[in-house]
Amino acid sequence: MHVIVDSSPGTSPGPELVQLLTPEGERVEHPEYSIELSPQEYRGLYRDLVLVRRVDAEAVALQRQGELGIWASLLGQEAAQVGAGRAMGPNDYAFPTYREHGVAWCRDVDPLNLLGLFRGVNHGGWDPNEHNFHLYTIVIGAQTLHAVGYAMGMQRDGSGAAVLAFFGDGATSQGDVNEAFNFAGVYNAPVVFFCQNNQWAISEPLERQTRAPLYRRASGFGFPGVRVDGNDVLACLAVTREALDYAREGNGPILIEAFTYRMGAHTTSDDPSRYRLQSELEAWKLKDPIERYKRFLIKNSLADSDFFAEVDAESERLARHMRDGCRALPDPEPLSLFDHVYAEGHPLVDEERAQFAAYLSADVDATAERGEG
Amino acid sequence: MPTQITLAKGLNMGLRKAMENDPKVLIMGEDVGKLGGVFRVTDGLQKDFGEDRVLDTPLAESGIVGTAIGLALRGYRPVVEIQFDGFVYPAFDQIVSQLAKMHMRSLGHVKLPVTIRIPYGGGIGAVEHHSESPEAYFAHTAGLKVVSCSNPVDAYWMIQQSIACDDPVIFFEPKRRYWDKAELDESATPHPLFAARVVRPGGDVTLVAYGPMVKVCLDAAAAAEEENRSLEVIDLRSLSPLDVDAVCRSVERTGRLVVVHEAPVFLGMGAEIAARVTERCFYSLEAPVLRVGGFHTPYPPSRLEEDYLPDLDRVLDAVDRSLAY
Numbered sequence: 151m152h153v154i155v156d157s158s159p160g161t162s163p164g165p166e167l168v169q170l171l172t173p174e175g176e177r178v179e180h181p182e183y184s185i186e187l188s189p190q191e192y193r194g195l196y197r198d199l200v201l202v203r204r205v206d207a208e209a210v211a212l213q214r215q216g217e218l219g220i221w222a223s224l225l226g227q228e229a230a231q232v233g234a235g236r237a238m239g240p241n242d243y244a245f246p247t248y249r250e251h252g253v254a255w256c257r258d259v260d261p262l263n264l265l266g267l268f269r270g271v272n273h274g275g276w277d278p279n280e281h282n283f284h285l286y287t288i289v290i291g292a293q294t295l296h297a298v299g300y301a302m303g304m305q306r307d308g309s310g311a312a313v314l315a316f317f318g319d320g321a322t323s324q325g326d327v328n329e330a331f332n333f334a335g336v337y338n339a340p341v342v343f344f345c346q347n348n349q350w351a352i353s354e355p356l357e358r359q360t361r362a363p364l365y366r367r368a369s370g371f372g373f374p375g376v377r378v379d380g381n382d383v384l385a386c387l388a389v390t391r392e393a394l395d396y397a398r399e400g401n402g403p404i405l406i407e408a409f410t411y412r413m414g415a416h417t418t419s420d421d422p423s424r425y426r427l428q429s430e431l432e433a434w435k436l437k438d439p440i441e442r443y444k445r446f447l448i449k450n451s452l453a454d455s456d457f458f459a460e461v462d463a464e465s466e467r468l469a470r471h472m473r474d475g476c477r478a479l480p481d482p483e484p485l486s487l488f489d490h491v492y493a494e495g496h497p498l499v500d501e502e503r504a505q506f507a508a509y510l511s512a513d514v515d516a517t518a519e520r521g522e523g
Numbered sequence: 524m525p526t527q528i529t530l531a532k533g534l535n536m537g538l539r540k541a542m543e544n545d546p547k548v549l550i551m552g553e554d555v556g557k558l559g560g561v562f563r564v565t566d567g568l569q570k571d572f573g574e575d576r577v578l579d580t581p582l583a584e585s586g587i588v589g590t591a592i593g594l595a596l597r598g599y600r601p602v603v604e605i606q607f608d609g610f611v612y613p614a615f616d617q618i619v620s621q622l623a624k625m626h627m628r629s630l631g632h633v634k635l636p637v638t639i640r641i642p643y644g645g646g647i648g649a650v651e652h653h654s655e656s657p658e659a660y661f662a663h664t665a666g667l668k669v670v671s672c673s674n675p676v677d678a679y680w681m682i683q684q685s686i687a688c689d690d691p692v693i694f695f696e697p698k699r700r701y702w703d704k705a706e707l708d709e710s711a712t713p714h715p716l717f718a719a720r721v722v723r724p725g726g727d728v729t730l731v732a733y734g735p736m737v738k739v740c741l742d743a744a745a746a747a748e749e750e751n752r753s754l755e756v757i758d759l760r761s762l763s764p765l766d767v768d769a770v771c772r773s774v775e776r777t778g779r780l781v782v783v784h785e786a787p788v789f790l791g792m793g794a795e796i797a798a799r800v801t802e803r804c805f806y807s808l809e810a811p812v813l814r815v816g817g818f819h820t821p822y823p824p825s826r827l828e829e830d831y832l833p834d835l836d837r838v839l840d841a842v843d844r845s846l847a848y
């Protein structure tokens with residue numbers, strides 16, 4: 151027996167990568183994972199991918215037009231998110247970062263509701279329990295612990311469901327994430343850790359976050375880790391399905407590293423030309439998750455031009471829904487500042503609300519007096 | 524020769540000076556190297572000083588501060604950047620339980636010259652966790668020194684003085700003022716780091732502020748002048764130690780004090796200042812010390828921040844109330 155010391159995080163994926171679809175759209179077999187879907191389900195995944203990319207593009211455009219303060223684009227990560235999102239059962243629960251617009255889509259969150267946070271009209275515009283989809287978490291890694299705790303609750307309730315915890319490659323450096331791995335391992339919690347390794351944490355490449363491949367970290371915590379081609383929606387679906395089954399069956403946590411690429415800027419405030427080469431992006435464009443899936447559908451006669459036209463038309467309708475809906479999102483009332491701070495209320499909040507209301511109406515009176523109203 | 528610089532540039536120049544003057548000065552943080560920081564405060568430093576002195580760290584605030592402590596124990600002077608105010612909390616244990624206490628625990632044998640730079644405050648239309656004012660947590664903690672610059676010239680000097688300080692310094696940078704400009708004369712003598720400064724003299728009411736609110740108070744004072752009210756504005760600059768003497772000297776003349784900060788009023792810096800001024804200048808006061816600041820609510824969504832943040836009108840409203848006594 152010899153010891154293998156791996157001192158590179160594996161910026162090229164390596165043979166361990168689970169892939170069911172090559173970048174050319176060729177269906178390939180894998181010894182452990184396979185997937186068989188109905189033609190309709192195959193088409194459904196394509197529809198998801200295209201619509202999710204459209205949601206994202208529309209949000210970027212809305213930001214450019216000044217309708218949103220900022221947007222975190224998922225461009226390039228559609229397959230990872232749709233694959234993972236569609237693997238979930240109705241009773242499973244997801245804990246997202248701020249970039250999981252594709253998972254939100256799969257959990258039936260109206261894309262319009264994603265915009266509130268980025269427009270600055272709320273801190274998260276949906277009821278998590280209505281969708282089994284928690285609020286976006288901006289503080290890197292924090293949600294992974296919530297995910298484990300939630301899974302521990304499910305375990306106690308005998309719910310037979312599992313949790314899917316999303317985070318990025320950068321997040322794996324945080325204490326919280328490593329604590330989440332450990333808690334999940336110790337308590338055998340039914341949680342699937344889904345790391346989208348998009349190669350970048352703002353300007354920092356993977357090498358600044360880890361010396362060993364991310365999926366391997368799981369073994370140190372005593373549970374399995376698997377690396378999947380994050381631009382292959384079929385592989386992401388197959389691997390996540392199996393991982394959720396594994397967790398639901400009481401085997402404890404499992405880590406999935408979806409090997410993918412952030413094709414856009416970190417957010418609309420970011421300028422990636424300052425830190426990465428255009429050639430890297432060009433190389434990844436050849437592995438585009440949607441292009442390869444479309445080729446697969448066509449090659450296997452799973453979809454015809456009518457279908458593609460219908461998806462395009464739907465995409466247009468969705469974009470209009472977002473544009474019109476976003477512009478119509480009202481600014482909150484000033485006094486709503488004080489809403490929901492406590493479940494049971496707080497006298498100081500009440501006092502300040504009353505003072506601020508008086509201040510605001512005095513202001514209106516003063517303005518009226520000066521004849522400026 | 525005086526040059527026109529932004530506050531961000533002042534910090535950048537100050538950091539560069541500190542690195543030139545002392546090879547033990549290191550810069551650490553997320554995206555501080557190649558990118559030069561999300562606000563470009565460390566722009567160009569890694570290029571000129573190398574990756575050994577400007578470290579793009581793993582994404583882990585506790586790790587950054589904890590290792591900075593170790594480097595300081597080994598004789599280095601780490602300057603840590605926390606990317607935004609709301610992301611300092613993962614490092615809270617390392618700052619308040621470790622960094623703040625180690626000098627005392629070692630009976631003075633080890634020094635902890637760590638500077639932690641934190642862009643703070645609102646007004647830039649950001650999403651949650653990017654607009655907070657957590658200074659009171661740190662000022663509340665013995666063993667830390669806490670300062671905040673309000674303008675480009677102070678930024679240039681204060682960052683160098685903080686790095687030179689043998690105690691840990693939490694250095695708050697008013698992010699919405701990063702792009703404000705002023706003339707810098709590098710040959711001038713800097714004001715002492717822990718001393719407040721009267722930035723506008725006046726006789727009727729004293730306004731005390733720091734960081735982003737200094738400009739708001741100066742604007743308020745200019746507006747008040749048109750109504751023949753003379754407001755004195757003090758820029759605290761240092762929150763711990765707190766230059767109470769400077770505030771009291773002013774209040775003894777004006778008899779009225781309004782403290783302004785973005786942070787929530789409840790148990791904020793204003794509370795401490797009000798208590799101390801009341802103790803020291805009770806017989807000079809013509810009115811209770813008033814506070815203008817944030818509410819007892821989380822920082823709101825950005826479309827409400829103009830309502831939430833103290834502005835000229837709210838400062839003048841407090842001035843009116845003070846004068847009405």
Ligand SMILES: Cc1ncc(C[n+]2csc(CCOP(=O)(O)OP(=O)(O)O)c2C)c(N)n1
Nearest residue numbers: 288289290318319320321350351352553610
């Ligand atoms: C605790 C904390 N520190 C810093 C940040 C600032 N920040 C936002 S996103 C980001 C990079 C995240 O990278 P990664 O986890 O790989 O996810 P990605 O954005 O690539 O999807 C950083 C440093 C933050 N949000 N939270």
